[in-house]
Amino acid sequence: MTDKKEIHTYQAEWNIYGMGISEKPDSCFRFxxxxxxxxxxxxxxxxxxxxxxxxxxxxxxxDHPYPSTxxxxxxxxxxxxxxLFATTGDYLRVWAVTDTAKGPCEVNLRQFLNNNKNxxxxxxxxxxxxxxxxxxxxxxxxxxxxxTIWDLSTGQAKTQLIAHDKEVYDIAFASRSVFGxxxxxxxxRLFDLRSLEHSxxxxxxxxxxxSQKPLLRLxxxxxxxxxxxxxxxxxxxxIVLDIRVPTVPVALLSAHDASINSISWAPHSExxxxxxxxxxxxxxxxxxxxxxxxxxxxxxxxAPAPVNQLQWSKAHTDWVAIAYADSxxxxxx
Numbered sequence: 271m272t273d274k275k276e277i278h279t280y281q282a283e284w285n286i287y288g289m290g291i292s293e294k295p296d297s298c299f300r301f302x303x304x305x306x307x308x309x310x311x312x313x314x315x316x317x318x319x320x321x322x323x324x325x326x327x328x329x330x331x332x333d334h335p336y337p338s339t340x341x342x343x344x345x346x347x348x349x350x351x352x353x354l355f356a357t358t359g360d361y362l363r364v365w366a367v368t369d370t371a372k373g374p375c376e377v378n379l380r381q382f383l384n385n386n387k388n389x390x391x392x393x394x395x396x397x398x399x400x401x402x403x404x405x406x407x408x409x410x411x412x413x414x415x416x417x418t419i420w421d422l423s424t425g426q427a428k429t430q431l432i433a434h435d436k437e438v439y440d441i442a443f444a445s446r447s448v449f450g451x452x453x454x455x456x457x458x459r460l461f462d463l464r465s466l467e468h469s470x471x472x473x474x475x476x477x478x479x480x481s482q483k484p485l486l487r488l489x490x491x492x493x494x495x496x497x498x499x500x501x502x503x504x505x506x507x508x509i510v511l512d513i514r515v516p517t518v519p520v521a522l523l524s525a526h527d528a529s530i531n532s533i534s535w536a537p538h539s540e541x542x543x544x545x546x547x548x549x550x551x552x553x554x555x556x557x558x559x560x561x562x563x564x565x566x567x568x569x570x571x572x573a574p575a576p577v578n579q580l581q582w583s584k585a586h587t588d589w590v591a592i593a594y595a596d597s598x599x600x601x602x603x
Contacts, residue, residue: 277599277600277602278319278321278324278326278600279597279599280301280303280319280598282303282305282597283596284305284596285305285306285307286304286305286306286593286594286596287304287338288314288357288579289301289302289579289598290302290340290341290355291343291583291584292353292355293343293345293346293347294343294346294349294353295347295349295585296349296585298319298321299586299589299600300318300343300367301316301317301318301591301598302314302316302341302343302355302357303315303317303341304334304357305334305337311333311335312336312338313331314331314333314338314341314357314365314377315330316329316331316367316375316377317329330374330375330376332365332377334357335359335360336394338357339358339395339397340357340358340398341355342355342356342399342400343355343400344356344400345402346405347585353366353369354380356398356408358397358410360394360395361382361395362381362382362398362410362420363381364379364380364383364408364422365378365379366378366379366380381422381425383420383425383427393416394412395410395412396411396413396437396438396439396440397411397439398410398411398441399441399442399443401443401446402443402492404446405422406421406422406423407419407421408422409449411438411439411451411453412437413437415433415435415436415438415453416430416433417431417441417451417461418430419463428463431461431466433459433461434454434455434457436454436455436484438452438453439453439454439484439485439486439503440452440488442488443490444490444498445495446463447463447464448461448462448463449461449463450488450498452485452486452488452500454484455482455484456475456476456482456483456502457471457473457474457475457482457485458474458485458488458498458500472498472511472516473500473516473517475502483502484502484503485502485503486501486502486503487499487530487531489534489535491540493536493537493538493539494541495513497540497557498510498513499535499543503529506524506526506527506528507523507524507526507530508523508533508543508545509522510523510543510560520560521557521560521561521563523545523553523555523564523567525553525567526547526551526553527549527551528547528548528549530545530546530547530548531548531576531577531578531580532577532578533545533580534582536582536587537582537583537584537587538587539587541558542554542555542556543557544582546577546578546580547576547577549576550573550576550594551570551572551577552570552577552592552601553569553570553571554590555567555568556568569603571592573592573594575594575595576595577593577594578593578594579591579592579593580593588602588603590603
């Protein structure tokens with residue numbers, strides 16, 4: 271990860287907060303980058319990298335109310351679906367990207383999804399996940415303690431459930447029907463869309479005490495859905511859970527020196543996960559030796575500034591993207 275020829279850097283006009291990589295299986299890397307501007311008026315920029323020439327091209331820029339809390343492209347491994355990406359912030363928005371003969375893209379708001387019809391105010395959405403098995407399904411997490419499952423084919427909510435006792439900070443699908451969520455009261459909860467009468471708490475921080483720490487991030491291992499990873503707020507540890515053996519972590523990944531901001535499982539490997547943190551490091555871990563202790567990462571990358579976003583490319587699995595300050599870097603791993 272230190273070979274300069276294998277690092278591509280793009281500098282935006284503002285600090286980058288949200289980041290998503292298109293999953294379409296073509297030769298170019300297409301990114302949606304969201305600004306962090308302390309104002310109502312923020313931006314989403316579409317940027318494309320030609321890996322053969324190593325050059326970035328700005329394809330489009332659109333306005334976005336508030337910073338986007340998450341950006342994600344439609345799951346499309348075959349490259350047959352419309353080119354869509356979604357964002358969360360005040361609401362869930364789905365955007366359509368259309369290539370033009372002149373080079374730039376056209377970006378148009380395709381869907382604006384709001385489940386609170388009785389008020390002009392909305393509870394901010396903290397995160398969302400797009401269902402790999404059914405691209406018509408998106409799940410959102412909100413500070414109002416709810417998770418909402420949306421059907422994009424109808425533009426309506428399939429269900430909204432009170433998922434936690436406090437704010438919900440992240441949501442992740444394991445399959446078409448099963449998803450998990452984490453939140454401010456420090457629990458990892460599992461749900462099944464076929465039976466929403468109850469949820470299963472598989473882990474709680476500070477179990478049996480009053481010192482429960484909020485859980486900020488959640489990532490499901492899609493290659494082996496028995497494993498799920500989570501990160502407490504202001505923590506330098508990644509907690510890896512085996513849902514077959516709940517309540518006790520199967521691994522604690524501790525090599526960062528500051529708060530972890532993002533985690534991403536390798537899309538092509540069941541035993542690799544990457545973490546990124548305020549210590550300006552991105553670390554790749556190999557969990558093959560579990561249940562033995564995992565003490566050191568196998569790869570370490572030092573960024574020029576604290577890393578706030580991390581994505582492992584699903585279309586080009588040798589590449590990981592990170593974002594720090596006003597820059598995005600694509601790293602060959």
